[in-house]
Amino acid sequence: MSGDDRSAKVYALHLAVLAVLFALNFVLPAYYHGLMARIMVLAVFAMGYNVLFGYAGLLSLGHAMFFAAGMYGTGLTIVHFGFSVPLAFVSGIACGAVLAFVIGLLALRTSGVAFMIVTMMFAQVFALSLIYFAGWTGGDQGLVIPQPARILNLGAAFDLTDPTVRYMAALALFAAALFATLALVRSRHGRVLVAIRENEERTKMLGYDTFANKLAAVTASGTISAAAGAAFALLFGYVGANFAGVQYSILPLLWVLLGGAATTLGPLLGTLVMYVVTDTASSFTSAWLLIVGVVLILLVLFFPKGILGTLRARWLGWLP
Amino acid sequence: MAFGPHLLLAVLEGLVTAAVLSLTALGLSLVFGVMRIVNVAHGEFFMLGAVLAWAVANALGGHPALGFVAALVIAPLIVGAVAWLAERLVLSRLNYNPESTIVATIGLLYIIQQLALTFYGPEARPVAPPFNVRLSLPWFGYSAYKLSIIATAALLLIATWLVLTRTKIGLTMRATQYDSETAQAFGIPVGRVYAGVFALGAMLAALAAVLIVPISQAHYLMGQDPLLLSFIVVIIGGLGSLRGTVVAAVLIGVSDGVVSMFFSPTLAKMIATLAVALVLVFRPQGLFGTAAR
Numbered sequence: 100m101s102g103d104d105r106s107a108k109v110y111a112l113h114l115a116v117l118a119v120l121f122a123l124n125f126v127l128p129a130y131y132h133g134l135m136a137r138i139m140v141l142a143v144f145a146m147g148y149n150v151l152f153g154y155a156g157l158l159s160l161g162h163a164m165f166f167a168a169g170m171y172g173t174g175l176t177i178v179h180f181g182f183s184v185p186l187a188f189v190s191g192i193a194c195g196a197v198l199a200f201v202i203g204l205l206a207l208r209t210s211g212v213a214f215m216i217v218t219m220m221f222a223q224v225f226a227l228s229l230i231y232f233a234g235w236t237g238g239d240q241g242l243v244i245p246q247p248a249r250i251l252n253l254g255a256a257f258d259l260t261d262p263t264v265r266y267m268a269a270l271a272l273f274a275a276a277l278f279a280t281l282a283l284v285r286s287r288h289g290r291v292l293v294a295i296r297e298n299e300e301r302t303k304m305l306g307y308d309t310f311a312n313k314l315a316a317v318t319a320s321g322t323i324s325a326a327a328g329a330a331f332a333l334l335f336g337y338v339g340a341n342f343a344g345v346q347y348s349i350l351p352l353l354w355v356l357l358g359g360a361a362t363t364l365g366p367l368l369g370t371l372v373m374y375v376v377t378d379t380a381s382s383f384t385s386a387w388l389l390i391v392g393v394v395l396i397l398l399v400l401f402f403p404k405g406i407l408g409t410l411r412a413r414w415l416g417w418l419p
Numbered sequence: 420m421a422f423g424p425h426l427l428l429a430v431l432e433g434l435v436t437a438a439v440l441s442l443t444a445l446g447l448s449l450v451f452g453v454m455r456i457v458n459v460a461h462g463e464f465f466m467l468g469a470v471l472a473w474a475v476a477n478a479l480g481g482h483p484a485l486g487f488v489a490a491l492v493i494a495p496l497i498v499g500a501v502a503w504l505a506e507r508l509v510l511s512r513l514n515y516n517p518e519s520t521i522v523a524t525i526g527l528l529y530i531i532q533q534l535a536l537t538f539y540g541p542e543a544r545p546v547a548p549p550f551n552v553r554l555s556l557p558w559f560g561y562s563a564y565k566l567s568i569i570a571t572a573a574l575l576l577i578a579t580w581l582v583l584t585r586t587k588i589g590l591t592m593r594a595t596q597y598d599s600e601t602a603q604a605f606g607i608p609v610g611r612v613y614a615g616v617f618a619l620g621a622m623l624a625a626l627a628a629v630l631i632v633p634i635s636q637a638h639y640l641m642g643q644d645p646l647l648l649s650f651i652v653v654i655i656g657g658l659g660s661l662r663g664t665v666v667a668a669v670l671i672g673v674s675d676g677v678v679s680m681f682f683s684p685t686l687a688k689m690i691a692t693l694a695v696a697l698v699l700v701f702r703p704q705g706l707f708g709t710a711a712r
Contacts, residue, residue, distance in 0.1 A: 158518050158521070160521075205696075205697070205700050206700065208700050208701070209699060209700060209703060211517060212457050212517050212521075213699055213703055215457070215518075215521060216457065216650060216654070216699065217696050217699050217700060219650075220647075220650070220651075220692050220693075220695060220696040220699070221693075221696055223647060223688075223692050224689050224692045224693045224696065227685055227688055227689045227692070228689060230685055231683070231685045231686060231689060345643075349525055352522065352525075356522065386533045386536075386537055388529045388530075388532060388533040388536075389529065389530055389533035389534065389537075391526070391529050392525075392526040392527065392528065392529030392530035392531075392532075392533065393526065393530060394526075395522055395523065395525055395526030395529070396509055396523050396526035396527065396530075398522070399513060399519045399522045399523050399526075400509065400512060400513070400523070403519070
């Protein structure tokens, strides 16, 4: 198969997925419509995680801090400074990018197990400081962003609390993140990241600056996660410390593992499947954490490549 | 109360924390030292110990001391069995790959937590202390039970140290830690040693929890703080070093007690966590440890 043929297939697949998501807007019943918007935003979070975990092979246990940095960077500037929607969104992303760059500078001095623990600890400090500065952040209670502050003025006014507008905004963010990661992983930088994942020493020996490449990966990953957090704050109007907790560092790992690490569409699929599973299960049990735990263990034991990773290994070698 | 007695009280409270912490952290440190894996579910073994202690004491009734002593024996045994099973069924099949084991122990964490919530419930329940004596110091009264925690923990630490350095079991463990392939070649059943170490680590956490449960309370979310603090202690003390673990536990326990008493507990945790993350970044071998092989 020639390279052009492959590219055409890849773009066709990604556009088809976006088309399906667009069409779902008109057919889904209200409850699932809202849920799907949420899934798309969280899938962006998972895609950010996937850049670092899937492609660069760095397992972070602290990504909730980047998601929460975006969320609070947006929410706090709206509540305390009265920022408009676009400005607050940008400030959320900027907060996440700066935080990710600084954390990357520090945490990348370690590797392996130490990297996981260090990221977890930085995230814990971040979560604790949200609670400590409760006067600003609302602490455990969090903050609700009032409806008038969530109207996007671009000539015409878009009310982000309206279900259709919200769905389309989530879809737009998702599409942007999808093509950004697709471009990233098909770029030179993306291939260097995969090389680092497979054999860091050899990559270094070939003359690549592995530290700079990994730092760029952490920053990109944190920025995408922050964009998801910022969008979550705007679309769902709530900013809370629980989004900075350990659980929200584990969930993107779970989604990516389930959908398939190092696949562009894996994060969406993993998030979607996990939501369907917990949603179905919640009708007969409230023990959804049990499901999370069991799925995690079954995945690492029997299915380490995830859904799309297995498909790619077996049949669809062209899948990015 | 004047500053001096206030400080003494803070130090005493800190020593109690340090006693429990050194047991818990020693468990984590042993598992890391011998098996080279990070057990994220360690805090849940602690929680399970406390919850089982309540269940045992509650089922027995009678004099509090009877229930407590029974709990001190039964709870760690059950927790050890659970850990042994988890090691044989899951971790051994992952070939102790660091990333897979972390993910698997995260799964284990959620499973244990959810089961505790389902079967034990969301309430925090106390266990009666085995004896209720207050020592009158010149400035304040202090619970004799809390002092006995320090003594018991010290005894258990010495016992663990003796097992590690003076017995055949300890020798086998150290040989496995030093070089598992050579140990295997010399006929040491490495798989069984790993399972035993994992169970022992969990049992130490459970013991610590049984000791603390009369003065705190058993709750299904109580495993998070010990996990984080144990990480902190093990990292500062140097991974896999018993002496370093104890020194670091005292350091962290006492400073946590002092900072919590004079400032805010949240601030104390923030500072400790940040400090340790930075230690790990700039001095990965720990403050007292030597560089890892």
